Amino acid sequence: MSVFYDRQDELEKYEFMLGEARGRLAVTLDVLTDALILVGQHGVYCASTRNPAVPALDLQAVLMNLNGAKELVASVMERLRLDRLELEKEAAK
Template sequence: MANVFHDRREELEKHEFMMGVARGRLAVSLDVLTDALAMVGQHGVYCTSNRNPAVPALDLQFVLSQITGAKELIQSVMQELESQKKI
C-alpha cells in the first residue's frame, strides 16, 4: 500500500507552506477524499442497484455517504481553526 506522505509530497509541501502544517494536511485530506468520491461515483454508474437501476448499489451509496461525511467533518475543523486564528 502506498504512503500518502510520499504520494502527495509536493501537494503537502505546498499546502503546509501556505496554510501551516495542520490546515495544509486537512486541505490535502479533502483533495484525497474528493478523488475517492469521484472514483466511487464513476464506479456507481456501472454498479447499480438491482431494485432501482437509476441509483448506485447500496454498498456504494454507503461509501459515498461516509466519504461525504468525512469531508464535512474536515471542512468544519478547517472553519474552526480559521475562527480561532481570528481571535
C-alpha cells in the same frame, strides 16, 4: 505507499500556504474528493437492481461516509481559521 510520499508536492504547497495542520486537512479533502470520484465512477457500473438510476446500496453507504468525512474535515478547518482570527484580534489589543 505512504500518502506523505504520494502527495508530497501537494502537502508542501498547502502546508506552506495554510500551515501544517490546515495544509494537511486541505490535502485530506482532496484525497476524499478523489475517492468520491472513483466511487461515483464505479457506481455507474454497479447500479442498484431495484432502481438502476442510483448506485448499489453498498456504494451509497460509502458515498455517504466519504461526504460525512469531508464535512468533518471542512468543519475542523473552519474552526482552526476562526481560532486563528481570534488570536490575531487578541494580539492586536
